[in-house]
Amino acid sequence: MRRLRMFYLLGIMLLFLAAMMVLAALWSIGEQEADRPAFLKAVAITAAAGALLCILGYPSRHGQTTLAESFSLVSLAWLLAGFFGGLPFYFYDGFGGTLLDAFFEAVSGFTTTGATVIADVESLPRGLLFWRSLTQWLGGMGIIVLFLAVLPRFGFKSTTLYRAELPGPVAERFVPRVVETARWLWLIYAAFTVLQTLLLMLCGLNLYDALAHALTTMPTGGFSTYNASVAALENPAAEVVITIFMFLSGVNFTLHYRLLHRDRKALKSEELRFYVAVLAMAAALVAANIAPLYGGDILLSLRRSAFQVVSIATTTGYASADFDAWPHFSRVLLFFLMFLGACGGSTGGGIKQTRLLLLLKHARRELLRLIHPSAVATVKLDDQAVSEETLRGVAGFTFLYILFFVLTTLALSWMDLDFTTAASAAASALGNIGPGLGLVGPSFTHQAVPAAGKALLSLMMIMGRLEIYTVLVLFLPESRRIFKKVSGGGDY
Amino acid sequence: MYIIVIGGGGVGSELAHNLSEKNFDVVVIEKNPERARRLGDLYDVMVLEDNGANVLALEKAGVRSADMVIAVTEIDEINIIACMLAKRYGVPLTVARVRNADYAHGSTILDPHQLGIDLMISPERSAAYEISRMLHFPEACEIEYFSRGRVMMLSLVAGPDAPIVRTPFRQLNLPPGCIIVGISEGQDKFIIPGGNDVIKPGARVYLLGRSRTLKDISFLLLHERIRIKRVAIFGGGGIGFELAKLLEESRSPFEVKLVEKDGERCAQLSRELSHTLILHGEPTDLDFIHVEEIADTDAVVAVSGDDRTNIILGVLAKQWGVKKIICEVVDPQFTPVYGALGLESIVNPHLITAAQILRFTHREDLLSLSILNNERAEILELVLPETARVAHKTVAEANFPRGMLIGSIIRGQEVIIPRGQDRLLPGDHLVIFTLPEISGQLERYFAAAEKEGRRANRPLERGKAK
Numbered sequence: 001m002r003r004l005r006m007f008y009l010l011g012i013m014l015l016f017l018a019a020m021m022v023l024a025a026l027w028s029i030g031e032q033e034a035d036r037p038a039f040l041k042a043v044a045i046t047a048a049a050g051a052l053l054c055i056l057g058y059p060s061r062h063g064q065t066t067l068a069e070s071f072s073l074v075s076l077a078w079l080l081a082g083f084f085g086g087l088p089f090y091f092y093d094g095f096g097g098t099l100l101d102a103f104f105e106a107v108s109g110f111t112t113t114g115a116t117v118i119a120d121v122e123s124l125p126r127g128l129l130f131w132r133s134l135t136q137w138l139g140g141m142g143i144i145v146l147f148l149a150v151l152p153r154f155g156f157k158s159t160t161l162y163r164a165e166l167p168g169p170v171a172e173r174f175v176p177r178v179v180e181t182a183r184w185l186w187l188i189y190a191a192f193t194v195l196q197t198l199l200l201m202l203c204g205l206n207l208y209d210a211l212a213h214a215l216t217t218m219p220t221g222g223f224s225t226y227n228a229s230v231a232a233l234e235n236p237a238a239e240v241v242i243t244i245f246m247f248l249s250g251v252n253f254t255l256h257y258r259l260l261h262r263d264r265k266a267l268k269s270e271e272l273r274f275y276v277a278v279l280a281m282a283a284a285l286v287a288a289n290i291a292p293l294y295g296g297d298i299l300l301s302l303r304r305s306a307f308q309v310v311s312i313a314t315t316t317g318y319a320s321a322d323f324d325a326w327p328h329f330s331r332v333l334l335f336f337l338m339f340l341g342a343c344g345g346s347t348g349g350g351i352k353q354t355r356l357l358l359l360l361k362h363a364r365r366e367l368l369r370l371i372h373p374s375a376v377a378t379v380k381l382d383d384q385a386v387s388e389e390t391l392r393g394v395a396g397f398t399f400l401y402i403l404f405f406v407l408t409t410l411a412l413s414w415m416d417l418d419f420t421t422a423a424s425a426a427a428s429a430l431g432n433i434g435p436g437l438g439l440v441g442p443s444f445t446h447q448a449v450p451a452a453g454k455a456l457l458s459l460m461m462i463m464g465r466l467e468i469y470t471v472l473v474l475f476l477p478e479s480r481r482i483f484k485k486v487s488g489g490g491d492y
Numbered sequence: 493m494y495i496i497v498i499g500g501g502g503v504g505s506e507l508a509h510n511l512s513e514k515n516f517d518v519v520v521i522e523k524n525p526e527r528a529r530r531l532g533d534l535y536d537v538m539v540l541e542d543n544g545a546n547v548l549a550l551e552k553a554g555v556r557s558a559d560m561v562i563a564v565t566e567i568d569e570i571n572i573i574a575c576m577l578a579k580r581y582g583v584p585l586t587v588a589r590v591r592n593a594d595y596a597h598g599s600t601i602l603d604p605h606q607l608g609i610d611l612m613i614s615p616e617r618s619a620a621y622e623i624s625r626m627l628h629f630p631e632a633c634e635i636e637y638f639s640r641g642r643v644m645m646l647s648l649v650a651g652p653d654a655p656i657v658r659t660p661f662r663q664l665n666l667p668p669g670c671i672i673v674g675i676s677e678g679q680d681k682f683i684i685p686g687g688n689d690v691i692k693p694g695a696r697v698y699l700l701g702r703s704r705t706l707k708d709i710s711f712l713l714l715h716e717r718i719r720i721k722r723v724a725i726f727g728g729g730g731i732g733f734e735l736a737k738l739l740e741e742s743r744s745p746f747e748v749k750l751v752e753k754d755g756e757r758c759a760q761l762s763r764e765l766s767h768t769l770i771l772h773g774e775p776t777d778l779d780f781i782h783v784e785e786i787a788d789t790d791a792v793v794a795v796s797g798d799d800r801t802n803i804i805l806g807v808l809a810k811q812w813g814v815k816k817i818i819c820e821v822v823d824p825q826f827t828p829v830y831g832a833l834g835l836e837s838i839v840n841p842h843l844i845t846a847a848q849i850l851r852f853t854h855r856e857d858l859l860s861l862s863i864l865n866n867e868r869a870e871i872l873e874l875v876l877p878e879t880a881r882v883a884h885k886t887v888a889e890a891n892f893p894r895g896m897l898i899g900s901i902i903r904g905q906e907v908i909i910p911r912g913q914d915r916l917l918p919g920d921h922l923v924i925f926t927l928p929e930i931s932g933q934l935e936r937y938f939a940a941a942e943k944e945g946r947r948a949n950r951p952l953e954r955g956k957a958k
Binding site for chain 2: 368372373374375376377378380383385
């Protein structure tokens with residue numbers, strides 16, 4: 001029974017989730033503890049399911065697996081995490097939503113999207129609110145990558161799992177072993193989180209708020225403990241700190257690793273420079289555009305625009321102002337930034353800056369070939385030749401991304417949502433951003449979206465998080481053969 | 493001096509030829525029987541048919557008493573291993589031809605000396621440097637720098653309207669700080685001029701002097717200054733690649749097109765070069781050249797690795813009206829053909845390499861040596877030892893033979909273009925221009941009276957007694 005092998009790992013993951021829920025529930029102790037029964041039920045069910053899967057899968061936990069199993073495992077893990085992770089919300093009386101709403105909320109958490117169906121976040125008990133933030137932190141660096149880091153050996157091809165979950169056109173490793181790489185990623189991630197928590201506390205936030213926001217900044221998640229998001233903090237220093245850390249989490253983590261090891265050449269990375277240039281330009285344009293709105297206060301509009309541009313481009317989705325009330329130009333620009341996303345190998349979503357950069361270079365080469373038909377040119381990134389396979393993969397991915405955006409927008413408009421709402425909700429879900437424009441804007445929730453739409457958006461969030469291919473292979477009838485092709489194709 | 497040359501290809505046979513002419517004892521180790529026989533027939537050298545990275549072969553060649561081992565096979569690794577072995581045998585000087593630059597500069601923990609290599613040479617890179625220099629100073633056919641670039645030697649073709657043409661030499665009014673050291677006319681005539689010699693139009697004139705002065709002197713011989721911006725390189729082999737790389741790194745912006753006929757090689761080049769436009773096509777396909785607008789360029793560099801192709805390209809480029817044409821000579825036999833077709837700027841990688849190695853066969857106070865115009869003259873820079881015969885004498889008193897000329901004296905920051913009454917002091921850097929026939933006499937004038945110092949443990953230098 002080869003399928004059972006997958007169960008073991010999924011079971012362990014669920015047990016781990018249960019443990020994390022307990023950790024979150026601890027925050028409610030000493031308060032009225034309204035969420036205790038909800039957590040108890042959720043933990044019991046999750047742990048039971050986990051134990052069952054473990055027992056079923058235990059005998060066949062070792063041995064070789066196929067690529068198909070590895071890819072399915074990743075997709076299934078995310079679906080299960082969404083289902084069981086949503087249970088605490090569902091069992092909480094004050095939540096008032098359906099099971100689908102709970103699933104949506106948890107998927108939005110794990111995929112670091114940050115879209116919510118809860119209108120009054122502040123009414124939730126602290127334990128549940130913390131669980132919401134924790135889901136984002138766990139999902140940010142990848143649930144499976146976490147397991148790779150923690151569990152050194154289990155039957156699955158760690159290489160495939162790593163590639164399936166890590167965003168970007170090329171899954172880089174900076175140390176020879178995947179397991180070791182995964183450990184470094186989590187270490188850097190955790191260190192940044194601690195640092196940000198401390199800095200936020202220095203800005204005057206209490207431990208709970210500081211930690212909750214750090215947990216959702218580093219994965220570029222965007223859940224806040226307040227209805228009005230970061231704007232509710234009314235703390236300019238904290239806003240600046242969050243802006244900086246959003247920016248940092250949007251940078252390729254390989255660069256963090258290299259900088260940590262005093263490799264100054266990392267700063268010369270073309271993608272990093274492109275990323276900084278795009279963000280700086282967008283921030284300047286938006287600042288100029290919204291300046292009249294803030295009475296010509298340049299500093300304030302710059303702070304607001306920088307925060308919002310970084311938040312959207314890194315696909316975090318915090319709001320420090322109601323950007324849906326900004327002029328048309330700013331709204332359109334932010335909408336397009338949703339597609340762009342952060343750097344490859346970061347915790348951010350979207351199409352990724354690397355891919356856009358590669359496509360631009362590819363286009364320039366095609367132009368050159370028009371006038372020089374015999375020219376032989378290689379697309380390069382950081383002076384390294386990029387293989388044609390990677391380029392094809394990038395073009396294919398970008399096409400699929402746009403295709404799914406179009407289809408989702410169409411489906412949502414069928415459900416009678418207006419164009420702005422439908423398009424921005426689709427882009428926001430695929431890019432793991434969170435808020436959109438119109439009815440799903442920063443001052444509203446996704447409650448306006450009908451049930452079918454929520455299910456669709458949940459799926460798109462997972463699609464966007466796992467970069468489409470990983471999920472898509474599940475739906476192919478001849479999946480096994482396709483799996484082999486994918487593996488043969490290298491890094492897509 | 494007892495020298496072992498490993499590898500009898502282009503560089504190897506050039507060296508065998510040159511070194512045996514200079515009365516050194518040369519043993520060549522060559523694996524290819526055909527080549528080995530040919531070398532033995534042509535030159536006065538001993539030839540061993542064997543693999544040079546083999547201990548037994550080296551012993552048979554007499555590595556224990558050799559003064560120098562020069563490994564110039566086609567394969568980097570063989571050359572490196574041969575030098576490492578030779579060093580273990582205590583050979584004082586080892587030279588390896590290494591194409592791959594990563595061996596020389598790639599590592600900070602292992603430099604060539606640790607590998608047992610005293611001199612690492614790459615004919616391709618040297619040729620590329622030479623061509624790059626020509627492109628930066630397109631008026632000159634040949635350029636050499638001395639004393640860290642302060643003194644320079646140029647050779648230029650005198651145009652028919654140039655002011656110095658048809659005037660007796662002694663009436664020439666050259667700006668201070670430079671001197672004409674040689675004139676070459678036609679195929680064989682090469683003179684170190686004096687008194688009544690006259691420069692004919694079309695002759696190649698060798699000028700030596702301060703770099704700053706020489707850079708503006710071209711008006712004496714030519715027309716206006718040429719500025720090269722667009723360069724077309726034909727042939728993406730070692731030289732073509734190295735040159736494109738040099739031009740990419742150059743401070744003056746070049747627009748480089750590189751033509752290569754092999755598709756695989758094109759792909760490889762495009763991975764390693766960044767701004768160069770790499771075109772895949774036959775260098776002599778005129779339709780291709782037209783479509784890709786290759787003819788519309790300032791300079792053509794023909795380094796296809798084949799003399800026939802290079803000659804055709806050179807002639808074509810003349811027809812297109814290209815300002816500067818530089819050709820690579822693969823087989824020295826063809827040198828006169830280039831000359832006859834008016835292709836003045838030629839580069840012979842084997843000769844350049846041989847010059848680099850010959851510098852090594854001389855004494856240690858020799859700073860540089862270059863072979864000019866297909867071995868018709870040599871120019872060298874050396875430090876005058878305290879005990880040399882001409883030290884403390886004036887140039888007139890030193891009584892140099894005809895065919896030997898002190899081009900300049902560099903004393904501290906000063907550059908002196910010597911006249912009869914100028915005195916030669918120990919420690920001076922001298923740039924000397926000689927004809928090859930009398931270059932053997934250099935020792936008599938400039939060598940220290942007695943050998944001492946660093947290479948005291950070396951066996952007596954045979955063949956140098958002359």
